[in-house]
Ligand SMILES: Nc1ncnc2c1ncn2[C@@H]1O[C@H](COP(=O)(O)OP(=O)(O)O)[C@@H](O)[C@H]1O
């Protein structure tokens with residue numbers, strides 16, 4: 557069992573409200589990511605779950621039981637810290653064995669369980685080394701084995717991949733996810749990296765300044781972002797936001813901005829009726845835009861500002877009026893800076909936000 561409920565959880569450090577009224581339910585065996593920029597309260601939340609910080613307000617429940625006053629060692633938690641926090645003077649074996657020695661387990665049991673945990677992360681061959689003799693990836697695996705050796709009901713990972721190089725990160729992403737599924741252990745992954753959250757988590761909770769913005773599956777957040785913050789945080793390059801006016805001509809609703817007029821999808825019309833003539837923020841993802849170098853083909857005309865070749869695709873910045881819109885073009889796109897370019901945006905891929913509240917309208 558490992559069902560977690562956070563009920564109006566809050567943490568204050570003097571005048572800093574690190575976390576405010578967080579409500580979150582985490583299912584048994586779920587991998588949930590806490591995602592947000594640096595300083596948004598992710599680590600604070602993990603440390604409260606671990607029992608290292610005491611909540612200022614609200615409750616934490618493990619399988620329906622409040623644990624606010626339970627000391628860390630009684631919470632059945634395994635944690636991997638961002639820095640790994642390995643004991644430098646101890647071997648890999650002793651690092652992994654440490655939590656079991658604290659529990660005064662018999663020597664033969666310790667031997668067996670340390671080797672089992674090491675096998676899970678494939679470091680059996682490194683047991684006699686010290687942390688300074690390990691690569692970053694091997695240190696990471698050691699920290700993971702130390703977290704798993706107690707067979708915790710909850711695994712807490714604080715930016716576990718941030719110290720690894722890009723290639724290793726991709727590998728460890730898949731490995732940790734696979735291991736988590738196999739062990740069926742409820743896991744909370746803290747990260748500022750939206751790709752990490754999207755690729756690893758069943759669900760993602762997005763935090764900003766200690767406030768929950770949205771909880772959902774990766775698809776929920778990508779296709780149905782609740783506000784401009786989530787919309788801009790998920791996806792790379794980020795979504796374009798274009799200030800526009802809602803216009804209706806001959807019953808056709810469109811978004812009018814400097815140098816462009818984007819027809820709205822038909823089904824959105826009822827949602828926009830109230831906003832006719834009013835301002836909205838139109839959101840368009842770079843990958844949803846199609847660029848055309850054929851003169852006059854598109855009603856939206858711009859000029860190429862910059863082209864970034866990324867191999868498989870190109871990131872193209874286009875100036876339309878005073879607005880810069882970023883688009884992704886397919887490999888082979890021949891546009892060059894200063895060249896005129898046409899832009900197509902499928903109406904059904906347009907997001908619309910309220911410019912004041914920043915909440916999604918449709
Ligand atoms: N021990 C502490 N004392 C005072 N302020 C803290 C402490 N820990 C965190 N904070 C503050 O709380 C906020 C959230 O921090 P943290 O949870 O570490 O963010 P994250 O992990 O998302 O980067 C930040 O403003 C940070 O400066």
Ligand SMILES: [Mg+2]
Pocket residue numbers: 595598599600
């Ligand atoms: Mg942190």
